[in-house]
Structures are given as structure tokens and as C-alpha cells.
Amino acid sequence: xxxxxxxxxxxxxxxxxxxxxxxxxxxxxxxxxxxxxxxxxxxxxxxxxxxxxxxxxxxxxxxxxxxxxxxxxxxxxxxxxxxxxxxxxxxxxxxxxxxxxxxxxxxxxxxxxxxxxxxxxxxxxxxxxxxxxxxxxxxxxxxxxxxxxxxxxxxxxxxxxxxxxxxxxxxxxxxxxxxxxxxxxxxxxxxxxxxxxxxxxxxxxxxxxxxxxxxxxxxxxxxxxxxxxxxxxxxxxxxxxxxxxxxxxxxx
Numbered sequence: 001x002x003x004x005x006x007x008x009x010x011x012x013x014x015x016x017x018x019x020x021x022x023x024x025x026x027x028x029x030x031x032x033x034x035x036x037x038x039x040x041x042x043x044x045x046x047x048x049x050x051x052x053x054x055x056x057x058x059x060x061x062x063x064x065x066x067x068x069x070x071x072x073x074x075x076x077x078x079x080x081x082x083x084x085x086x087x088x089x090x091x092x093x094x095x096x097x098x099x100x101x102x103x104x105x106x107x108x109x110x111x112x113x114x115x116x117x118x119x120x121x122x123x124x125x126x127x128x129x130x131x132x133x134x135x136x137x138x139x140x141x142x143x144x145x146x147x148x149x150x151x152x153x154x155x156x157x158x159x160x161x162x163x164x165x166x167x168x169x170x171x172x173x174x175x176x177x178x179x180x181x182x183x184x185x186x187x188x189x190x191x192x193x194x195x196x197x198x199x200x201x202x203x204x205x206x207x208x209x210x211x212x213x214x215x216x217x218x219x220x221x222x223x224x225x226x227x228x229x230x231x232x233x234x235x236x237x238x239x240x241x242x243x244x245x246x247x248x249x250x251x252x
Contacts (some may be wrong), residue, residue, distance in 0.1 A: 002031045002237045005056040005228075007071055008063030009045060010034040013085070015073070017060060017226040027230055030054050035067075049074050056080055058233040062225075065089055072100040072166040081105035081236045083229055085112055086162060087153030101243035109246045110153030112228030115217050116202070117246040120161045123157050124205060127165040135208040137162060137170070138184060144200040150192035158204055159188050 004021065007015045009032025018041070021029045032045040039045075044246060046052040049070050059082045061071055068086055084097065087110055087210035111117070131137070141155040151174065163170050171187045181187045183189075200219040205212060219225070228246065235249045 002027045002058060002234050003056045004028065004055065004233055005031045005033065005052065005059045007049070007059050007067070007082075008086075009010035009041065010036055010038055010042075011062060012181040013062035013222055013226060013229075016222045017062070017229060020223065020226045020230055024230060028236065030056055032134060033063075033071075057237040058083060060143045060229050061085055062229070065093065067233075068093055069096065072096055072106075073252065075106070076100050076103045079104055080106070080241060082219050083232045083236060084108040085225070085229055098243065102241055104241050105236050105239040105244065106242075107232050107244040107246075108249070109228075109232070110157040110201075111225070112232065112246065113217075113219060113224040114228060114246075114250065115219075115224070116157075117228075117250060119202075119204075119215060120157065120245075121156060121160050124165050126206065126213070126215070127149050127162045130206045130208065130213065131166055133208060134185070135206040136185070136203040136215070137190075138191070138207065139191040140191045140193070140203045140205065142195070142198045144197050144199065145194050147194060150194070151190040152192070152200070154200065154202055154203075155190055155192070158202060162188060162204075166222075 004027055006014050006017060006029055018029055029043050031043055031052055032041055033049045034045055035047055036046050037045045056166045059080055059081060062085045065088045084106055097108060139155050141152045143152060158162050169186055173187050173189045175180055199222060202217050204215045235252055
């Protein structure tokens with residue numbers, strides 16, 4: 001049995017994961033952390049993480065960037081592994097994640113779906129063939145109108161997977177409105193669309209001479225992210241300090 005604390009329990013993803021856990025015989029949701037306690041949860045909810053005194057095997061985080069510093073401090077102090085799913089973290093926060101992972105197990109992923117993580121692997125193979133052949137690379141992501149960060153963490157992760165193959169020599173370009181020049185070869189363009197209730201669409205476009213290859217992933221429900229987070233929590237239980245990702249879960 002894996003006992004889980006849900007950090008951001010009253011958010012959309014927190015509620016989604018709580019419902020999924022009800023259907024999983026191997027996981028129990030023992031407590032929640034959220035700035036706003038609606039008083040409707042069947043488990044104790046703490047508005048201040050430092051007041052949480054419930055024992056747990058893993059924390060699943062789907063919250064907001066401002067809450068991450070306190071979460072990392074808590075995980076290190078209590079020695080509770082963390083599945084960190086919040087995106088839009090600053091450079092300083094990412095550095096803090098690295099430091100915390102030296103003391104406690106942390107699994108960080110910009111996207112928890114199995115499909116996206118398989119796509120990351122496929123893109124590396126495609127880049128090895130297509131980039132030397134002169135294909136330009138563009139990433140288009142679409143999300144609902146409530147998403148505050150752009151480009152999405154998943155889009156950046158896709159770009160990072162590609163750029164890793166290219167020895168990180170390619171520049172990320174987020175806006176061309178002020179540029180009056182031909183497209184340089186060594187760049188990866190990002191475009192963000194926000195509208196309606198789009199859960200998450202990502203297209204990675206390799207555009208060459210007279211042909212275009214597009215890799216696409218569409219999420220039709222937030223359940224795909226919740227299921228991945230729960231799978232990751234089971235994996236992370238009892239793991240030694242270190243920085244893990246969904247590839248470790250998939251290959252376990």
C-alpha cells in the first residue's frame with residue numbers, strides 16, 4: 001500500500017487524482033495540502049504544509065509555482081519523496097529541486113502521460129536523422145484559457161529532448177514579431193495557443209524541402225496525467241535520494 005499526500009488537493013488535478021485513487025486498491029490518500037480548504041474532502045486538509053503531521057510514503061504535487069519552495073523544504077525535512085508535477089518553475093526553483101534531490105527522492109516531469117514520454121524518446125531518434133538533413137523544427141502547443149504559463153512545460157520538455165541531441169546548440173525562439181530576418185537554421189520555434197477547454201495538444205513539426213513530418217499528441221482528459229502521477233508515486237515509494245523522471249517509471 002502506498003500512502004499519498006496530495007499537494008494542491010482542491011485544484012482540478014488534485015480532485016482528479018483523488019477520484020482515481022478511490023479506484024486503486026494499492027494507494028490511499030491520507031491527507032491533502034491546499035491554500036483553500038473547502039471542507040468537503042474525506043481526508044484531512046492542511047492550509048499550511050508545515051502543519052501537516054500525517055505520515056505518508058509519497059507526496060504528489062499539482063499546485064502552483066509559488067508553493068514549491070515550501071514543498072521542497074517540507075519533503076527534505078520529513079524525508080518524504082515527491083512526485084513534482086507543477087510547471088512554470090523559475091531557474092532558482094529548478095536549482096532548488098536539484099539540491100533537494102540530493103537529500104530526498106524527487107520525480108519531476110513536465111508531463112505525466114505515457115504517450116508524451118514515449119514521444120520524447122521518438123523525437124530524439126527523429127532529430128538524429130532530420131536535423132542534419134536540414135529540417136527546421138517548430139513546436140506548437142494548445143491549452144485551455146486558464147493556463148497561466150507559456151510555452152507549456154511539456155513543450156519545453158519536447159524542445160529540450162530535441163536540443164539535447166543537437167548538443168544544445170539551438171536557440172529557443174518564442175516570438176518573431178520584432179524580427180525582420182530569414183529563419184536561422186539553429187533555432188527551435190515555440191508557439192502557444194490558449195482557448196476554451198483544450199486539455200493539451202502538442203505538435204512537433206520537422207519542416208524540410210518539399211516535405212513536412214509532424215509528431216502529435218492530444219490529451220482528451222486530465223485523467224491521463226493523474227494516472228501517470230499515481231503510477232509514479234508507486235514507483236517512488238522507498239526510493240533513495242535522487243532526481244527521477246517518467247522514463248525511470250516506464251523502464252522499471
